[in-house]
Amino acid sequence: MLLSEDRLRVQGGAGPLSVEADSAEMTYSPGHMLASSLAVCTYSVLQSWATNADIPAADLAVEVGFEYVEKPHRIGKMEVALDWPSLPAERREAARRAAGLCPIHRTLHAPPEVATVVTGAAQPAGAGA
Numbered sequence: 001m002l003l004s005e006d007r008l009r010v011q012g013g014a015g016p017l018s019v020e021a022d023s024a025e026m027t028y029s030p031g032h033m034l035a036s037s038l039a040v041c042t043y044s045v046l047q048s049w050a051t052n053a054d055i056p057a058a059d060l061a062v063e064v065g066f067e068y069v070e071k072p073h074r075i076g077k078m079e080v081a082l083d084w085p086s087l088p089a090e091r092r093e094a095a096r097r098a099a100g101l102c103p104i105h106r107t108l109h110a111p112p113e114v115a116t117v118v119t120g121a122a123q124p125a126g127a128g129a
Contacts (some may be wrong), residue, residue, distance in 0.1 A: 002026050003063070009083075010039040011061035012047075031075055035064040041102040042080055051096040055091060060084045062099075078108070 002021040010017075015039065017027050043062045050057035061083040066085045069076030080099060087095055099105070 002028065002032060005029070006031065006067065007063060007065040008027070008032055008035050008039060009063045010036070010043045012043075013030050014059060034075060035066050035078065038078065038080065038102070038104045038108070039064040041104040042082075045102045046082070046084075046095060046099055049095070049101075053091070053094075055088070056086050057084070059086050061096055080105075091121050 001011075002019065005026070019032075019036075020030075042064075043060065046060060046062070047057055049059070062110055063081040063083060065079045065081070066075045067077040068074065082095060082099060086097065098108045119125075
């Protein structure tokens with residue numbers, strides 16, 4: 001669920017993952033896409049952890065917010081909020097640590113090398129003939 005231009009929420013439910021918003025004017029931006037990958041990954045890791053720890057997770061929701069910064073223009077800060085009313089207080093720190101096991105979370109802390117390759121480009125005149 002898109003909550004604002006810089007925040008979204010992922011929660012359980014039957015059926016495939018879908019993107020919803022309260023307003024038709026709200027668009028699913030590239031920032032939302034990045035936040036979605038972090039939110040869905042975190043949600044999946046916590047669902048698995050909860051199953052193995054025998055902790056109910058039907059009320060688990062993950063919210064991710066992000067902020068843009070300049071020089072260069074990019075997402076400079078992300079916040080992951082775990083909304084889990086039934087999580088026992090003594091398991092909160094363990095849940096926070098488990099959330100950090102999400103591969104997307106780890107990737108954002110140790111970014112990969114990104115290579116951009118242009119394919120299908122025409123050869124310069126006179127080349128290759």
